[in-house]
Amino acid sequence: MENRHRDTYLITGGCGYFGCRLACALHKQGARIVLFDTKPPSQEVPKNIVFVRGDVCEYAQVERAVVGVDCVFHIASYGMSGREQLNRGLIEAVNVQGTQNVLKACVEHGVPRLVYTSTFNVVFGGQVIENGDESLAYLPLHLHPDHYSRTKSIAEMAVLKANGTALKSGPEVLRTCALRPAGIYGPGEQRHLPRIVGYIERGIFRFVYGSPSSLVEFVHVDNLVSAHMLAAEALTAEKQHCSAGQAYFISDGRPVNNFEFFRPLVEGLGYPFPRLRLPISLVYLFAFLTEMIHHLVGPFYDFQPLLTRTEVYKTGVTHYFSLAKAKAELGYEPQEHNLDMVVQWFRSRGHGRKSHSSFTGRLLLDFLLVCAVVAVALSFLPVVGSR
Known part of the structure; x- marks a missing residue:
């Protein structure tokens, strides 16, 4: 041996x-x-x-x-x-x-x-x-x-x-x-966690989705x-x-709920955990439309999708x-x-909430989120009607 x-x-x-x-x-x-x-x-x-x-x-x-x-x-x-x-x-x-x-x-x-x-x-x-x-x-x-x-x-x-x-x-x-x-x-x-922390720090992580009882x-x-x-x-x-x-x-x-798994990371960096929960079908539709847009503009602008369809399934379905x-x-x-060492690693590199955003800033982010959700929902209507 x-x-x-x-x-x-x-x-x-x-x-x-x-x-x-x-x-x-x-x-x-x-x-x-x-x-x-x-x-x-x-x-x-x-x-x-x-x-x-x-x-x-x-x-x-x-x-x-x-x-x-x-x-x-x-x-x-x-x-x-x-x-x-x-x-x-x-x-x-x-x-x-x-x-x-x-x-x-x-x-x-x-x-x-x-x-x-x-x-x-x-x-x-x-x-x-x-x-x-x-x-x-x-x-x-x-x-x-x-x-x-x-x-x-x-x-x-x-x-x-x-x-x-x-x-x-x-x-x-x-x-x-x-x-x-x-x-x-x-x-x-370096693949997944920095992307998640980036979403948290930019105020994009404003909602969760799927059933609270879903386990991954x-x-x-x-x-x-x-x-x-x-x-x-x-x-x-x-x-x-x-x-x-x-x-x-x-x-x-x-097995653990995907979003609950990341709660210690969100709160450990000083951010509030999202209270808004969206239907997984709506988020999947958003991911699908994002992929379609990427297919069209990707050759000219290779942007990072917020989520792909597979990521929605992997994070929201048991x-x-x-x-x-x-x-x-x-x-x-x-x-x-647990995520304690992960939180320490990010904090040691300057991550974490340094100041609370203003009421106006939070209101603007919430307004943009609602607009995005409504836009996605409306965009689906012609697809349904065309069948």
Whole structure:
């Protein structure tokens, strides 16, 4: 087992928030780490962690990076949220072709293990799921409301199908597994939390939506790191390859209302929590119209949508999953975390309410919100009448 800690791991997309945290955890165990990404690490990592600049869309670059590697963590993806979700061409290239490139390179150069970072979305498309498990079928591809989820499904299926493929360099086979994490959070997370804090600070976060009883899940970055390390270990002979060909849902194991989850962040930065609750159907319509507008003007002005349709579903519709399989087969035991460290991280960087807005300012924001809601509602009328 001690020798296993000196294995070499390649992390695709490894220079983002999660990739760096995974790299540092593996490095502490004595492993050799190669970060493969289009840009350097987003946070400080130990000096002997190797950075290789490259793109998973370019097979020759992937091929060079996997030489001498014992295990690949394939976490590179594109199109998870915001305006990225609307760039179908790049989503397809990174998530589907990029994954095919990684699988091919592993087979050609004798890499025996691959752990793929997937998503809840491979089975979820807006329908209520309560305590679902891995026996759930993939959501039919045409039912996905966004191309990211569709391509992640295609990629996960390809990864699991590749399990057992003979390696070109010897008698071994490629063993693969997939982890399906919930929304990631933690101090320093750079994809979702800054966007949420930006909405809070600009006064845009003035309403919530959906039922107060709707439940979703999140996963702290350290729990997700633990799950990946356990999954990689479970692909080895020492663990009887028990995770080979398998998929696992990964979360903190604590379903919670999406907006209540973020209440400590809102109030911790000194802002009032919204009291206005809108119907999810109205917000979904707003997201749909926003996407249509982006489709028209995006080539000239690539603005950030307030919400996409998928984000409305992911935040407002109940969907949470059992951890029984991950606990039984991987030994996964999520530790309890909260948003206290996240609040401290933002406050240490100058975020937080510094003064109360004037009555006139608040009145103006409320007036603009009402106008926006009325405009969205009215814009739907001609669509209904035209059918």
